[in-house]
Amino acid sequence: MSTQIAVLMTGAPATGKSTVGRLxxxxxxxxxxxxxxxxxxxxxxxGADLDGPSGLALRRARYESIVATAEDCLAVGVSVVLVAPFTTERTDVDAYRQLEARLGVPTTLVWLTAPAAVLVARMTARGALRDAGKLADPDAYFSTGLLAPPAAPHVAVDASVDPVTQLENILTSLP
Known part of the structure; x- marks a missing residue:
């Protein structure tokens, strides 16, 4: 690939960001x-608690880790697919533009979306400890705006369809 690109995979928990990002x-x-x-x-x-007092600083460090790694990959000619919630970048257009400028390549924000019921079923099936709090009161969890589409420019992909169809939809939307 002669021109590098960056693809940001975002969405609520259990939308399949990692699975589809890998594809x-x-x-x-x-x-x-x-x-x-x-x-x-x-x-x-x-033993960090991302929701505890040091959570904000830790979240910033986690994002810095993947963005700095992306910059290094791009600097040596390798395109990147970043998988993370990107909560700030998808809800704040200025934050998205800053990230896009920092990466310095055509950047596409992919928004994986599915109904809350599908996500609850997936979280239940995977049985991950990180989902326990979400599953304790899914209505409250999803009422926080988590399923609202990004304010930043994005490509919406139905995460309830099979991953290969999702991949095809994403690839046709890239520059």
């Missing part, structure tokens, strides 16, 4: 930078 990265021959993979073991090792 996109493979199709583009791009580096896959999944926030949970890159920073998860460290967060677990230090």
């Amino acid at each position: 996109v990265a493979r199709a583009l021959k791009a580096a896959l930078l999944d926030q949970d993979v890159i920073t998860g073991p460290l967060v677990e090792a230090i």
Whole structure:
């Protein structure tokens, strides 16, 4: 690939960001930078509570880790697929534009979306500890605007369809 691109995979928990991000990265021959993979073991090792008092600083450090790694990949000619919630960048157009400028390449924000009932079923099926609080009161959890579409420019993809169809929809939307 002569021109590098960045694809930001975002969406609510259980939309399949990692699964579909992996497919996109493979199709583009791009580096896959999944926030949970890159920073998860460290967060677990230090016993950090992302919702606790130090959570905001830790979240900033996690994003800095994947964005700085993306910059390095792009600097050596490798496109990137970043997998993370990108909550700030999808809700604040200025924050998205700053990230886009920092990456310095055509950037596409992919918004994976599915009905809350589908996401609850997926979280229940995967049985991850990180989902316990969400599943305790899913109505309250999803009433926070988590399923609202991004304010930033984005490509919406129905995460309730099969991953190959999602991949095709994403690839046709890239520059």
